[in-house]
């Protein structure tokens with residue numbers, strides 16, 4: 001016999017879970033515990049949209065320190081995330097369109113990643129979902145022309161987009 005909880009919507013489960021369980025439901029969205037804790041504290045949310053709006057508002061306040069902390073959970077573009085964690089599985093799915101079978105593209109992405117890291121001192125982050133390898137490569141080239149401040153803002157916005165896409169996925173599986 002299944003309980004009501006098993007039929008509850010993801011949002012109802014999130015609203016009704018323990019703090020620990022609620023945190024575990026959304027922590028794979030981004031490796032920023034303060035973001036997760038704030039959203040857990042803000043429960044209950046009247047609708048998925050309310051939760052997404054709050055998540056977005058918090059993400060728009062992220063700093064460069066937050067970006068560097070979050071990057072620890074994001075493999076390089078073109079490098080298939082290893083391991084069985086939820087984050088690794090999400091990354092593999094997001095990067096599915098990066099055609100790893102195209103050796104020239106893989107080499108260009110590896111070279112691009114290295115050039116980006118040499119210039120900006122951190123891993124290149126882009127919302128890979130819905131983008132081909134070629135599009136990612138052209139975005140990487142374009143962003144290489146940014147100055148440090150412009151690029152930090154772009155990278156933070158990509159982190160926000162990835163995080164919100166993952167939260168959408170958690171709410172509407």
Ligand SMILES: NC(=O)NC1=NC(=O)NC1=O
Nearest residue numbers: 077091094125126127128
């Ligand atoms: N370096 C990255 O951009 N990584 C990633 N982009 C995504 O959309 N998912 C990732 O893991």
